[in-house]
Amino acid sequence: MDRDSDEFVKLLTSCQSGLYACILSLMPDRIAAQDILQETNLTLWHKADDFEPGTNFMAWASRIARYHVLKFRRAMNRDRLVFDEELFSALCERQALAIEGTVGNPAEALGECLKKLPVEHYELIAERYSPSGTVSHIAESRGQSVGAVSQLLYRIRESLLNCVSQRLQEGLT
Numbered sequence: 001m002d003r004d005s006d007e008f009v010k011l012l013t014s015c016q017s018g019l020y021a022c023i024l025s026l027m028p029d030r031i032a033a034q035d036i037l038q039e040t041n042l043t044l045w046h047k048a049d050d051f052e053p054g055t056n057f058m059a060w061a062s063r064i065a066r067y068h069v070l071k072f073r074r075a076m077n078r079d080r081l082v083f084d085e086e087l088f089s090a091l092c093e094r095q096a097l098a099i100e101g102t103v104g105n106p107a108e109a110l111g112e113c114l115k116k117l118p119v120e121h122y123e124l125i126a127e128r129y130s131p132s133g134t135v136s137h138i139a140e141s142r143g144q145s146v147g148a149v150s151q152l153l154y155r156i157r158e159s160l161l162n163c164v165s166q167r168l169q170e171g172l173t
Contacts, residue, residue: 008048011057017107022062026069036072040065066092113163121156
């Protein structure tokens with residue numbers, strides 16, 4: 001497909017929120033995720049002729065995004081907060097399956113699932129993903145252990161993942 005074609009531009013622009021959500025699900029840093037989205041867009045633009053019309057554009061684009069995330073992770077491998085390779089691979093595989101079977105928009109599904117959270121869980125997630133929202137800061141402000149806060153965040157994220165997956169499979173978004 002020619003990158004200058006209207007169809008390619010439509011596909012590229014329509015997948016931006018989903019692609020950003022895909023990248024953000026693999027890395028906690030929103031600024032780095034935005035940078036990776038831009039790098040991914042450039043690669044998609046340069047490789048437009050490699051895309052096979054009629055196939056799943058989002059699956060193709062997310063595969064390229066995962067390569068950029070992996071490249072970024074390799075550069076940041078000294079950071080103690082980076083997922084190990086096994087977990088990263090499992091997340092990528094799970095995400096690829098979700099995208100290929102996706103009927104709806106993952107970002108919209110996440111928004112709906114966030115609305116269903118209990119208020120205290122929603123507030124905890126909002127606090128964690130605020131610019132100063134470290135787990136240790138949250139634990140200290142709540143008078144809880146870091147382990148307890150981490151475990152609760154894990155459970156909330158797992159609940160959100162299940163909700164989003166279910167919504168996408170049902171095509172409710």
